Amino acid sequence: MWTTLQSTLKKWAVTIFVGAVGFLLAAVLREVGTAIVPAIEKSVSARVLLILLCLSVLLNLAGASFAIYAIRKTKLRLRFGVYWDKDCHPHCPLCQSPLSYFRESRNARVELQCKKCRKGFDLSEVDGKWISVESAIERL
Numbered sequence: 001m002w003t004t005l006q007s008t009l010k011k012w013a014v015t016i017f018v019g020a021v022g023f024l025l026a027a028v029l030r031e032v033g034t035a036i037v038p039a040i041e042k043s044v045s046a047r048v049l050l051i052l053l054c055l056s057v058l059l060n061l062a063g064a065s066f067a068i069y070a071i072r073k074t075k076l077r078l079r080f081g082v083y084w085d086k087d088c089h090p091h092c093p094l095c096q097s098p099l100s101y102f103r104e105s106r107n108a109r110v111e112l113q114c115k116k117c118r119k120g121f122d123l124s125e126v127d128g129k130w131i132s133v134e135s136a137i138e139r140l
């Protein structure tokens, strides 16, 4: 619960920061642009400006595509008490670090451990019933 709230707050803080920087840049460019644009229009032909505009649009589309890909790639979803990435690798429910497998010698169950938090996690269904790692991966 707390980590989810922290994650949500971080995303909102990043969004607000990027928006504020974008607004500030737009305000500065507006002020500077009114002085520079007439000089650029005199010295550069319309054809070169059109090529630069097309190149700028293509670079922006490539950047937006990369950002969307990066966001989707790192998205984790919660199942069986831990987070899972798209490649079916388990991640810690507390810090979202990758978990490693550890076989407990007493009952031979495979447990997932977080090296960062130093905590172990069993996988369980919604009703609390234990589920093996292999079964969980098959059902993801």
Ligand SMILES: [Zn+2]
Binding pocket: 092, 093, 094, 095, 096, 097, 114, 115, 116, 117, 118
């Ligand atoms: Zn952890």
